[in-house]
Amino acid sequence: MWCGHQGGCPLHDSRPHVVILGAGYAGFAVARGLGGAPVRATLVNPFPYHYFTTLLHEPIARPRARERISIPLAPYLPPNVRLWLGRAVAIDPEEPAVEVEELVTATRRRAAADYLVVAVGSEPLYFGIPGLEERALAIRDLASGPLIRAHVEHRLARFAAGEERAGARRIVIGGGGYTGVEVAAELAETREDLARAAGLVPSAVEIYLIEAAPTLLPGFDPRLVEYATAFLERAGIRVITGTAIREVTPDRVILADGRKIEAGTVIWTGGVRAHRLVERSGLEVDRRGRALVQRDLTARGY
């Protein structure tokens, strides 16, 4: 039996043990919902805070938004839920049990559970496009926005110092769904600041948004698509639709229609799949690695 990182091993505790993996919207809601229930629970998360995944693009334009889009977990957890800072690295759905790499010590420990809640979210899906996974930045967690901004600032500074070619001042966003549109809007908003900091004129910072489907925001209401496209174009974003990214090389993005765009920063917002942990656990999954579940959300076969 595992006792939790805060000590006080409840060997005498006969309450069922619920282990929740991930403190995103789903995992955090489960943890809070268990308050007062006749169980003890352990919430496993790599960070001591819950971040608002839908707002992770905001710190690109406003680095200080980082504090506004996250809240500490501990004060919001009920007394019967412990926080275990670490990353789940393996799931054994048969036991059920989970192996966790602890944040502080990097050691791996195993925890047995009576109920296991898998809520580890998603990761980028690269569709096997050559060079994309190695060379593109993506929105993953709270560090992503500041990292993207720092990357752009670095490339612009090097271009301004004459150390890089013209392509270094170009940003290509691959994927024009809602995440890509939001990232493009953030970059448009901060373009003037970025340019000024590097001693460039705003028009020197070129931002491309590439979408394989015939329009941005595939599947959304056509009026919204039209509005968002016009808004971005007015803000100076170069929107290219109807052609996919075929390859990303160290200094350019090659499109399926043959166009080549020299770029200093490539950001991938073109798709997500379920966290690989789910597939590796042996649970039945679909093409995007999402667990197949029954009506009550229990994994198929369990």
Ligand SMILES: Cc1cc2nc3c(=O)[nH]c(=O)nc-3n(C[C@H](O)[C@H](O)[C@H](O)COP(=O)(O)OP(=O)(O)OC[C@H]3O[C@@H](n4cnc5c(N)ncnc54)[C@H](O)[C@@H]3O)c2cc1C
């Ligand atoms: C920029 C952006 C904008 C979006 N906008 C919208 C929108 O407007 N509307 C909408 O409906 N959806 C939107 N989405 C999608 C939405 O964010 C997701 O559907 C939602 O976050 C899924 O919630 P979740 O709790 O399943 O996973 P997540 O919110 O991804 O949370 C997963 C949690 O698991 C943790 N974790 C990861 N790996 C491990 C591990 N190995 N062990 C333990 N914990 C782990 C993470 O740190 C995180 O806390 C957006 C996504 C992005 C990126």
